[in-house]
Amino acid sequence: MKRIFQCFWILLFIFSSHFLLGQDSISVKKEKKYAKYIDVRFENGAMLGTSKEIGQQLVDASYYNGFDIRLGFRKTDPYDVYGNVYRRPYLGVGYYQSTFHNEAVGYPTAMYFFLTMPFTFEENKKFNLAYTGAFGLSYNFNPYDSIGNPTNIFIGSVRNCYVHLGIEAKYKFNEKWALKGTFGFKHFSNGSFKQPNLGINLFPLTIAGSYKFGKTEIDHYKKPIPKYIKHNLYNITFSAGSKNYEHGEPNHLKTALGFNYLRQINYKYRLGIGTDIFYSADAEERNTSDASNFSKSFSFGIVGSWEWVVSPRVYVPLGVGVYLHRNEENNEKDPVYLRAGIRTRITEHFNAGVTIKAHKGVADFFEWTLAYTIHQDPNKY
Numbered sequence: 264m265k266r267i268f269q270c271f272w273i274l275l276f277i278f279s280s281h282f283l284l285g286q287d288s289i290s291v292k293k294e295k296k297y298a299k300y301i302d303v304r305f306e307n308g309a310m311l312g313t314s315k316e317i318g319q320q321l322v323d324a325s326y327y328n329g330f331d332i333r334l335g336f337r338k339t340d341p342y343d344v345y346g347n348v349y350r351r352p353y354l355g356v357g358y359y360q361s362t363f364h365n366e367a368v369g370y371p372t373a374m375y376f377f378l379t380m381p382f383t384f385e386e387n388k389k390f391n392l393a394y395t396g397a398f399g400l401s402y403n404f405n406p407y408d409s410i411g412n413p414t415n416i417f418i419g420s421v422r423n424c425y426v427h428l429g430i431e432a433k434y435k436f437n438e439k440w441a442l443k444g445t446f447g448f449k450h451f452s453n454g455s456f457k458q459p460n461l462g463i464n465l466f467p468l469t470i471a472g473s474y475k476f477g478k479t480e481i482d483h484y485k486k487p488i489p490k491y492i493k494h495n496l497y498n499i500t501f502s503a504g505s506k507n508y509e510h511g512e513p514n515h516l517k518t519a520l521g522f523n524y525l526r527q528i529n530y531k532y533r534l535g536i537g538t539d540i541f542y543s544a545d546a547e548e549r550n551t552s553d554a555s556n557f558s559k560s561f562s563f564g565i566v567g568s569w570e571w572v573v574s575p576r577v578y579v580p581l582g583v584g585v586y587l588h589r590n591e592e593n594n595e596k597d598p599v600y601l602r603a604g605i606r607t608r609i610t611e612h613f614n615a616g617v618t619i620k621a622h623k624g625v626a627d628f629f630e631w632t633l634a635y636t637i638h639q640d641p642n643k644y
Contacts, residue, residue: 297336298479300353302443304331308467310363313416318461321414325363327465329449333357333377341482344644345574348488348530351481353379357397359425367405367415368463371451373425375399378573385435385483393431398605401425401451407459407510419457419510424619424629426450429469438475445469454619454629455594458510462626489643491529496638498523498537502618502630508549508594516544517628519620523568527640533570539563539584543593550592562589564600575644576608580618597622604630612636 306329312322335355338346346352359373377397385391402422407415429447436442445468452462500521505514523537546559566584573579582602589595604618614634620627 296339296479298339298481299476300333300335300337300355300473301476302331302333302335302357302471302473304333304443304445304469304471305329306331306445306467306469308449308465311464311466313461315416317414318416321365321367321417325365325368327361327363327467329359329361329467329469331357331359331469331471335377335379337481339479339481341484341486344488345530347486349573350381350384350485351483352381353377353393357399359399359401367412368418369405370403371401371423371425372403373399373401375425375427377427379431384485387483389435391433391435393433395427395429395431395445395447397425397427399425404451406457409510416459417461417463418451418453419459419507420453423451423453433473438480440475441473443469443471443473445471452626454504454626455506456504456514456629458507460626488530492641493526493528494638494640494642496525496527496533496535496636498525498634498636500632500634502632504628504630506543506594506628516542518542519630521566523566525568525570527572531572533568533572533578535568535570537566537568539566541593541595543590546590546593550590558588559590559592562593562595563587564589566602575640577605579603579605580616594627595622599623600627602630604632606632606634608636612638 308327310322310325310327312319333355335353337351337353340346355377357375357377359375361371375397376399377395379393379395381391381393400422404418404421404423405412405415406421407419427447427449429445431443431445433441433443447467449465449467450462453460500523502519504517506517507514520540521537523535525533525535527533541562543560547556550559564584564586566582569581571579580602584600586595586598601621602618604616606614606616608614612635614636616632618630618632620630
């Protein structure tokens with residue numbers, strides 16, 4: 264798990280660097296300037312329960328509070344293409360600390376990357392709405408133990424992924440100071456790296472004070488953007504991860520190989536279709552049927568893909584797949600699988616990232632991904 268922890272921070276640094284360095288380094292070099300902000304955030308919320316009595320007892324005995332501090336950035340170039348597409352978004356990194364006032368859960372801490380995109384250009388309005396998301400790695404959980412901590416049936420590992428999605432309301436007092444409120448959904452889980460992995464889910468309400476450093480100004484009005492030229496992309500993707508099938512048992516390798524065609528239809532979206540081939544190690548230990556070891560270990564399907572392009576360097580892949588062959592013993596219990604993640608371009612053609620594969624909302628495994636993309640983008644940024 265320690266190596267995964269280190270790999271995660273390398274990827275988080277790459278994501279943050281690519282956002283903060285900006286997409287214009289791909290083509291024409293420009294002077295890069297950013298307005299800098301600091302947010303101090305406090306939150307309180309309800310922890311979702313479970314149908315299992317022992318889990319509900321833990322929920323009833325817990326009381327959640329959280330604290331964040333965020334360092335955010337906004338590009339100041341009024342003609343930056345993606346700055347106009349996403350209405351001068353905020354992006355940055357944050358530190359999170361929380362308590363459930365219950366030793367059985369622990370005192371989760373997280374480091375994360377966040378992105379906040381206004382619904383409309385701010386113009387001269389004092390009040391504005393935005394959607395926001397954060398993704399990172401959390402630690403300091405007290406995981407399940409059948410003897411030492413039997414009530415925490417939600418989390419089986421000390422380290423887990425951290426996800427927060429929400430709607431943010433902002434009121435600007437002036438160009439320096441603002442008050443923010445966010446209502447959303449927060450999730451902790453380990454992607455079935457260690458069982459149990461029901462995950463901890465919250466609906467927190469967040470109140471924040473925001474301060475802008477310096478005198479750097481932001482142009483809050485939309486500027487013209489060039490007409491987008493549609494083009495094709497072809498992805499070859501390899502993913503690997505580790506899965507725990509039963510608490511106390513060893514982990515097993517899982518890999519995936521994907522071939523995908525995509526058509527980018529505008530600055531924001533790509534649509535496509537492809538195939539996936541999955542390999543589950545040691546499948547013969549779980550499957551006692553008369554099928555061959557090859558059939559027990561491999562599964563494959565077709566997948567419809569949708570990619571949300573946040574910038575020319577960073578995108579969010581989403582997918583819905585249907586198995587043509589699957590093995591329930593490898594936890595492929597549903598004919599449909601889902602994917603969501605984040606990836607960043609390392610070079611013009613290579614990209615890397617992490618996605619989570621799931622069935623009906625239950626994680627299968629985290630996929631640490633390396634991909635090669637064949638494309639020729641005719642657009643200039």
